[in-house]
Amino acid sequence: MFMPILPQSSIDRRSLIRGTAALTGxxxxxxxxxxxxxxxxxxxxxxxxxxxxxxxxxxxxxxxxxxxxxxxxxxxxxxxxxxxxxxxxxxxxxxxxxxxxxxxxxxxxxxxxxxxxxxxxxxxxxxxxxxxxxxxxxxxxxxxxxxxxxxxxxxxxxxxxxxxxxxxxxxxxxPVRSDREHVVVLSDWSPVHPHVLLKRLKQMGGYFNMQKQTLAGLLAGKDQSAKERLQWGAMRMDPTDISDVTGATYSFLVNGHGTAENWTGLFTPGERVRFRIINASAMTNFNVRLPGLPMTVVQCDGQDVQPVDTDEFQIGIAETYDVIVQPGEAKPYALVAEAIDRSGLVRATLAPRIGMAAEVPALRERPLLGMKDMGMDMPDMPMPDMHGGHDGAMGGHSMKMRDKSAAPQVKMGPGVATLSPMPVDRIADRPTGLEDVGHRVLTYADLKSLTPNPDQRTPTRSLDIHLTANMERYMWSFDGVKLSDGAEPIAFRHGERVRVTLINDTMMPHPIHLHGHFFELVTGAGGHHPRKHTVNVLPGGKLSFDLTADALGDWAFHCHMLMHMHSGMMRVVTVRHEGEGA
CATH class of the missing domain: 2.60.40.420 (Cupredoxins -  blue copper proteins)
Structure with a gap:
């Protein structure tokens, strides 16, 4: 549309301010x-x-x-x-x-x-x-x-x-006793249409990463050494590639409010306040804390757990956590949800009266990925051989991470850049970005169901599922096959008990969600394994859950990072009676 050029005298500063104020209103x-x-x-x-x-x-x-x-x-x-x-x-x-x-x-x-x-x-x-x-x-x-x-x-x-x-x-x-409760929905918001965000990521995987390593970081000793940078650069891997879409375009929200809008939930000193916290983000895992106020986790993914005290926890996309806090002073407390790559945060306030605002903490130093995140955390393990590997990965130069026979069900190709050489169970590990903080951090190993698990049968079979990607090309899949490429359904027989192991061959955590079922996360808690429907698999790691396939029908199974799902990290799970086709 043609826009006439107006003479400078026709637009004064006062008119511009009035117009801006009207738009804001x-x-x-x-x-x-x-x-x-x-x-x-x-x-x-x-x-x-x-x-x-x-x-x-x-x-x-x-x-x-x-x-x-x-x-x-x-x-x-x-x-x-x-x-x-x-x-x-x-x-x-x-x-x-x-x-x-x-x-x-x-x-x-x-x-x-x-x-x-x-x-x-x-x-x-x-x-x-x-x-x-x-x-x-x-x-x-x-x-x-x-x-x-x-x-x-x-x-x-x-x-x-x-x-x-x-x-x-x-x-x-x-079973959870509280005097008051607040529902807290965390989310990320961009004025850029999500299809445009996805297009930019496909053009360049690190498009929104504004926290790459710099010369200043090298000289200050905060980032990798020159040798490490050369090694990681040769592998075409970036230790700052933690979140695909970042605070460069996202505003982070609590109940639709940004930090400046200061969502406030009220309390009376001495009350037991229950927060029902839901991560409804498209692409952001959050680290959640209330500085100076301990939390007691009482529920995860809607299922009651034995109360466990902590100072901070990571909530993967699509997970829910219920926590109890008991503020004793009539002062404002900050509820902080910080993106795991530390590219932004949102602060809400728990206060005795409206109009109070808790302090906004500074963003903490952004984390760097390490050898464990590549599935290579072994003593004296050499850096990967940069020759050989599979065709098409990383432009013909891939990490020779593991012999293909180690994961025979993975379809190798340009969509699979790496297979972790030594993935380990990271169920008790502090999650990404919280490895070194000086206070208590919740891990999955801390969670125990409040009541005994309803089905404690030993699984009759096991199933490995690899989380695969070429992050540079923004290609995501299970076992190297995108849903759109004709991926076969994952078939279960009705009532069978299966141990499923998720193996993360990428350098990014993935919140994996199974529709229509709960599963027991294998943590070593005996008959009190935590029951979940979504689980965040740490980079270079693996975890197992026991599933009773008790819901007949066709169910979605996918990464809950919206753009990973849309790029192919999704399958259909079928549950049928014995003798019926998948």
Whole structure:
């Protein structure tokens, strides 16, 4: 469109300021929050717009959203971001009528809920999706309690605001005692459309990494030595490549609020305050802490765990953690969610009254990946042989990481840059970026289920699944095969008990989610292994879980980093009766 060039005298500074103020005001009006997510809330249980009952109506539509001086198109539910809080009761039946007002198909996946596969909400796997102008009614019994969430499984709508929390109250007494609770939804937000972000990553894998090593870092002794840099450079690997999409484009949010907007949850000194924390991000794993205020973890992925005290924990994308804090002083406390690459953070406030703001901590020094993150943490282990390897990886120069026969099911090719030579079980390791902090950090090994595991049979078979990638080319897969390349379903027989081992052959953590099931993470806790639906696999490491395939149907299984899933790191899991085809 032609824009005339106006003479300089026709635009003065005062007019520009007035125009900017009007735009800012309009954007502020466009920021519609549900009552449970507004700053100054006394707690999510009494918000007037919490949706409950046997019939719940949701409308997916277009809105605008603004934060931190950025604004863009958003996909919202009932016109708000985050979406409405849904509160259900264990044992009830619920119908959720979802109307699509978008110009494209949409869907809702009920993340972590046990339900018939036809109600799971994954287009192309469990149902066709919801076309523009249509209404689809989900209907299922509520078979569990805890903290969960819901989001679109269509396109990249999840990254544009289509996500919201679910709280399910137990049918009997709640084993977690609290005086007040706050629902906390963490997310990342960019004014750049997610398809554009993905395109840029495919053009250059490190496009958003603004924290690469510098000469100043070398001279200050903060980064790798010159020799290490040459070795890593020869392997075409970057020890600062920790997050694909970073604070260079993302604003990090608590309940839709950035740091300056200061989401505030209220408390009275001495109360036991329960935070239901959900990571609804598209691409960001967060490290969560309340400086000066210890936390007691009481639930993970909606499942009660034996209380464990900590000062900080990492929450992978799509995980949930419930924690109890007990602030004794009438002062503001910071709730800090820091991106694991330290490219940004969001600070919210827990306060005795509205208007208080906790201190915003400085970003901590960004971490560097090491040999263990390459699956090479062995004493005196030499750097990889830069000759040989498989064709097509790293432009013909790949790490000779491991003989191909060590992982015969992996399809080698340009989409698989490396296979970790010595992946180790990292279940008890502090997660990425928290290896050296001077306070308590939660690990998966600290988690024990509150009640005994329901199925303690010994698995009858085992299955290895490799998390594979060429990070430089931004290609992601399971066992070297993208879903779009005709990946075969992962087949289970109904009721069988299987030990699944996830082996991370990449240098990035991956939150892996299985729909329709819970599994027991093998931690050495005997009959009290923590039950989860999403697990973050550390780089160069492996972990195992025991699965009872008790849900018939077709289920999605994928990395919950949205752009990894869309780039191929996804499979379909089928559960069939013995004798039936996959």
């Amino acid at each position: 309009a954007l502020a009006l466009a920021r519609a929050f549900p009552a449970w997510a507004r700053s100054g809330t006394v707690g999510g249980t009494v918000a007037p717009d919490v949706l409950s009952g046997d019939l719940i109506r949701l409308t997916v539509g277009e809105s605008h959203f603004a934060t931190g001086g950025r604004s863009a198109h958003a996909v919202t539910v009932n016109g708000v971001l985050p979406a409405p809080l849904i509160r259900l009761k264990e044992g009830q039946n619920v119908r959720l009528a979802v109307t699509n007002r978008l110009k494209e198909d949409t869907s809702i996946h009920w993340h972590g809920l046990i339900l018939p596969f036809q109600m799971d909400g994954v287009p192309g796997v469990s149902f066709p999706g919801i076309r523009p102008g249509e209404t689809f009614t989900y209907e299922f019994p509520v078979r569990q309690a805890g903290t969960y969430w819901y989001h679109s499984h269509s396109g990249m709508q999840e990254a544009m605001g289509h996500y919201g929390p679910i709280v399910i109250d137990p049918a009997g007494p709640d």
